[in-house]
Amino acid sequence: MIKLILRQLFFVITTFFGVTLITFYLQTLAPNTGEEQQYSEYIARVFQGDLGVSSSTRTPVSEEFLAHLPASVELVVLASTLALFIGLPLGIVSAINHRKPTDLIINYTSLTAYSMPIFWWGIILIMFFSLNLGVTPVAGRLSFLFDIEPVTGFILIDTFISKEPYHMDAFKDAIHHLTLPVLVLATMPTAIIARMARQTMLETLANDYMLTAQAKGLSKFKIYWVHGLRNALIPFTNMLVLQISTLMTGAMLTEYLFSLPGIGKWILDALEKSDFQSLQGGILITTTLVIFINAIIEMLQTWLNPKRLKRTRIYNG
């Protein structure tokens, strides 16, 4: 176990320094920064939490990051929840009806959804729902006329707790604004989850104990949803965490498409405005975050499921 933690730690640290090398190089591309900076100075500053000051808004980059983080987290959490709530039952239904029409329909639909590029899919939805039908807004997270004080940065919470007389209207309006982006971002994960759930459920259903359960005369419901699902969940969550970086990339594109003020939009805007300080800081924090999350999940999983450790030991000889 300790060996594993050390290995993860080593992995995190080397990757982190690799990233700082790249972001440091980015700085040399920036025009007239004024002072020349050494890599050692840069690293020292980074460890003090000083990521510089944005050249376009003149606020510290770390502050900018924190201001944009909630919008991204909100989007990712909503989309992954939606994906889980739709994808998981779909996958299980598909597995239970293995090779029946229901299975085929779900399977092909999820394959299509899986291969849909976010940008294209998002634009198609905007054209249909916003421009043709006029039922959803095209961009942003709240109608401009609602003035809601950002307290937590999460628009659903802020509108809900706001003391403005129109705050419930604003809350509805926020849901209204989030509908399309969440749908767009959830599409691919829903498909992935459905396919993974189907896969693991099929493997579980093929186990001997399922046959035993059937022989015991348990109800169909109990067999599939209690015995089957519980055992399928472990390999399923393992596969799920691998999707975190896919989800984050997707969130960046979705934010850009719908002008949501999240991390992705912030970084892409910084690129457009040649705001190298924000770009540098943004890339460094997001990559570090992804590395950390991955490492922590990896360790948690090993802790929860020691079999994995044994397996890696065997593989390592």
Added chain:
Amino acid sequence: MSNCYPYRSTLFLLYLLVVFGCSENNQSSVKDTGLVYCSQGSPETFNPQVGTSGTSFDANARVLFNRLLSIDSATGDILPSLAKQWKKSRDGLIYTLDLRHEVQFHTTQWFKPSRSFNSSDVLFSFERQANKDHFFHQVEGMTYNYFNSTGLADNLLDVSAIDHDTVAFHLKEPDPSFLIYLTMEFSSILSAEYAEHIQKNNIRKEEIDHKPIGTGPFKLKRYQTDAFIRYTAHPDYMDGAEAIENLVFAITPDPSLRYARLISGECDVMAQPLSSHYQLLKNNPELRVQHQAGLNIGYWAFNTLIKPFDNPTVRKALSHAINRETILQTVFNNLGEISNSPLPITMKPYHNDRLAEIKYDPELAKKLLAEAGYGDGFEMDIWAIPIQRPYNPDGHMMAELMQEDLRQIGVKANIVSYNWATFLNKVSQGEHQTALLGWVADTQDAGNFLSNLLSCSAIKSKTNRAFWCNPVFDDLITQAQHTSNMKLKKNLYYSAQEIFREELPWLPIGSGQSIQASHRDVKNLNIRLTGGISFSGVNKEVPSS
């Protein structure tokens, strides 16, 4: 499995109820008294005394501030505003203005005025620009472009307060345009009491421009760079509070998104649509499209400080290579007019329509290039304006057309672009070889137009994008500006335009029409001859239910 579905569909129904159910009635009050304008870019600053871009003036001078005088853009008549009346001394050197009483500055979260507007505010507003040692003169490296280019920097000797309600301006030499200057954005009146408050409390002095205080119809509530500007009506506005209580500028640089936001109803009014969207907007029964020939000119400036653009023959060759007819059709959608003079055709009577046409003639262009010693062509950059302006609805498309025209005469052109703020900054530093730019006139005053864009002093004030300086031309426009003999004035401007035509520091492309689109329930929104947008007096028609 069967108990799962009803649960999920209940959730879904609940969602539908929350989002779409009975939400219309409650929202109406906010929508009826609020207006969202899809603007093109963030303002450079909230101080109207610095900067020259129309997008900034829309967001500062026309919303937050008033001037001593105002002007009727159609007739050119000078009208009272913060000053009730004015008097010119016989020698034309002293202007005395009587100020309006009981005009209130904005009360905001960051400042509560204790007194109404008086002569000390006027003094502060002009001294800040004139006196280089003034505490608020140097703020964030801004330059007072208009104060310099109108010549006031040299010509304004003194502003003095005769009493609380009377001010006097002393000039070195008479200037017939002086009253017009007082109507322009840079002459906006700022609060002296607010400035003292900042200085006394050791607040960062930049705050005076970040959190502005004025007397205008709206006051600033919240600003988020590149996202929105939120204003509320000034309850004590001197001409009565506005019907629109909440005014929001939704900053939307992407013209397609502006269009989509207008169509989907998120914006009530949009700035400068792309010409390719024009027909779609016109065909939409819910929208109103207004357009008007503008007092503007789009041009292709050659940086005359660098080779080979310092050579007039090269400039002529490049000018003859461009097919402006095609540009008018494709870029302007035929909503504009080609001009051979730096003055827009609408600037009557000073626009010289007798100038020789700058014909599209690739053969002549090639001959001229060979004459200048560039028979084999060369490589160059065209900087394309990144935002949509009346004088250039699509800079990139225009640059692409020109790229192709130039290829025909053996010149390889690369298109360069930056975001608007960077673009303006780099162009004013002269980093460009050639640039597609333009200018919207502030008034019917040709002198203002020519001296801002082409005079030697405009190089210093950073609005002469060709960095072209011709003493004879300068002399002619200075003389024209200082004469009140209309015939002589016209002749002097005509001669100046002839010198321009000979030298071609830029290729004038043409004047485009100002276009704005709005929802039909927005009433009393006028289109301004001098460009820009003003929400004073606008209201929304409340649907009867």
